[in-house]
Amino acid sequence: MRETDADVVIIGGGASGLSLAHALATSDDTGRHTGGSDRLSVALVEAPEGPSRPAERTWCFWEEAAGEFDAAVTASWRRIRVHGSDGQVFGGDLGPLRYKMIRSAGFERLVHTRLSELDHVRLLRATAHEVRATADGTEVRCTTADGLPARVRGRIVYDSRPLPSLPPARTTLLQHFRGWFVRTRQPVFDPEVADLMDFRVPQPPHGLAFGYVLPLGPRDALVEYTRFSRAPLSRESYDRALRHYTADVLELGELEIRDAEQGVIPMTDAHFPRRAGAGVFRIGAASGATRPATGYTFSAARRQTRGIAAALRAGRGDAVPAPWSRRAMAMDAVMLRALDTGRVEGPQFFSTLFRRTPPERLLRFLDGRTGLFEDLRIGFAVPMWPMLRTALELPFLPRRPAGASRTAVAQAPVTGVLLPHDPPPP
Template sequence: MNRPAPAPAPAPDVTSDVVIVGGGAAGLSLALRLTASASPTVTLVEAPDGPLRPPERTWCYWDQDTDDPHAPHGADDFGAAVGASWCHLRVHGSDGRAVTVDPAPLRYRMLRSTDFERLVHARLARSPGVRVLRATADTVRNAADGTAEVRCTTPDGGTRLLRARHVFDSRPRPALPPARTRLAQHFRGWFVRTGAHRFDPGVADLMDFRVPQPPHGLAFGYVLPLAPDRALVEYTEFSRTPLTTEAYEAALAHYTHDVLKLGAFTVESAEQGVIPMTDARFARRVGPAVFRIGTAGGATRPATGYTFAAVQRQSRAIAAALHQGRALVPPPHGRRALAMDAVLLRALDTGRIDGPDFFTGLFRRIPPHRLLRFLDGDTSPWEEWGIGLRTPVGPMLRTALELPFLPRRPHRPPRTGDDHR
């Protein structure tokens, strides 16, 4: 008589100083920052290959030109993964007029998530204190002794229990916190190759408002040239509800054929996404030993959707604090920046300001280096006052006065049938 095989013994617990949950920009950046000398032991939990791993994405940011020997080291520690960069930026108004600016000493940079992951993993492999675990994080909780536990499922169906003094969780929240205004930056992009030279590789089109505008918010084209005959071309909206893939495709077809007049081209690949734009308050500490980082920890700039540079600031600050024996996740954006963003989001959502005119006016009236520092939250109150005077003062002031009296309402899930792929 055959006896059943004994059940496999449970995998032993893994104990680290730090567990990082999620292998996106925030998780990988923090893991890399913690590989410095005298770093803690780190376990990075990454989702295995399959539906839980996000598709390849594009991340952009601006940073000091690395050709400048006096430029500080910032987000461009990842320069080896940068696929393209631009020293000139262009905005097309809805009236067809374009403004081209040179934000020197800043450059606009693009990197692909796969290149970033490859670079970071190569550096992590050289650090003996870092372990990478391919598994699905099922639960993250604070333990009774002041530490934290992460229960994971491995690709073979096994269970691992990770213990750590600190856990930094970068997974998307199941629902956004209550907010007064909740928009989304949603987009679809094509990597196109044209039959003739149609692009200027030295100029990135940040916003092209020569597209139909939605009833709430705004819409624009976005072009990042990679070569004279190759570019990432996106259609983007700041509005309440994402579109269906078919609607994005129709908008992109109109933009590429009727606005850009690209002629014959092929679509080599596509990407699509949704980024929250909200004045919600993102709690960064979940308990004595569990913290949220990245978008889940409020790193996305509410009024622009940019996240990558803020993730780098947040990661450096966390690593510096841990090396000093403290655990904290500082706010990725200052209070003044968040307050101004809240006013802008509300003004856009109510239609009190014209979005295309607002953003085009900023690029036409404000020195580009100062404007990019403003968008990154790196300007002084005096500079911000000067910028504010170049916006529609009446509508913005009215919005600022009403915001304190508006309730923060809980997030409502999308209607059944909405496409949010």
């Protein structure tokens, strides 16, 4: 049996696992969580190639113009837009912020390259099966890529693997989507502008639907069809919606589909426990890093992992910061419930929010970086009475099991020429 010892064991090489490994390994003043001055040794357990390894994913976030992972950024935008269902356009310049896209493969390559230069970090390609407490710490039992058993011992374990099921919640919606990476015959995209929500698509009877366009160049873009609802669609329904959106709404003309991705992100007001056992803590989406109202996760995961690294430097290895504030979670719970009950109409709600709030302030709000006064100003920009009624009823609603946790993103390479004018999805 292969055996590895480290101060810190990280399970999972996604956004949160890699961010934590990077934060711990590259900090000059990281000391042992017992208060010593030596660097922490880190073991990163990543799933090998195969069914247990997630497909490539696309992560978007916003930050000041320069960032520590810019070498992995696929594209960035200085302006954002939202299209109302009536065709009105809202949005504008982001000031010092940039809306950025990172592909998971590029992020992994960048972090792996940086970690490979450090002798106190070890990468183990293995599937973790069991985490348990031992007399002097914790132990992770794994199977390596060649099928051999392995054991990784550490003082503390941070586990980023998806939960097998979601915790009980009062409201759970799914943000589900399919996107095409397209290339058009003519230059039709503005590389400076990202379209975050385009409500000119047919709306479902429950929830909402919108298009999402991230230009990668004048002829290249990621074009997505997204829904907030209680159940995902079939692949055929997503593709019909995308054909309708690209041909009849965006009027892109003939284009080539160069790649595709599809995924489901839970949007829930569930409470996610961060402690999973003695010396074992959950991080990332498994600890509630996905913002319920938006589905964005990347920035919160990075913020949380930086907090963990700071806590370890201060000798507090059991301190795992909450990804979001209680106030942000309370506001999101109200929004989710109001949307799920139909008290607010999704396209109108988000269009009003973007119309009445400067883009930079709104993105800071969505990132949890606004104060109480700014939050109140934004709250007054949305329908008051439906939200107030929902806020008053929430404390009396029971939390019910929400079912399986669905956070996987499936990606399959596809090529071909689009034949437009299919009907929109039901």
